Amino acid sequence: MCMRIKDHVIMGSDTATATVKITVDGKTIMAIEGEPILAALLSENIMVNRYTVKLKEPRGLFCGIGQCTDCAMIVNGKPNVRTCITPVEEGMIIQTQHGNGMEEGGGTHA
């Protein structure tokens, strides 16, 4: 279910038309070209980006400006990518990050 706001009382109407396909934990979703990865995830109600190293606690959007690293995910095989400041690109492969993302198997678990 897409949770995008199409008409906003202050921001006006959403006129974005160009979309790209990205894959998130094996699921293909549509994103608006140039939007942050995190925005695309939130529009699909995906709230967890990573699990912490020691306590395995879920983390997601916190600061939204690239300062806290709570939104870090594995993007195209690279761990610790801050999804709130990284624009989507066609064909991106995005994975939930477990720990520091450096474990065997790319840092992901089923």
Ligand code: FES
């Ligand atoms: S939410 Fe804080 S760095 Fe992305």
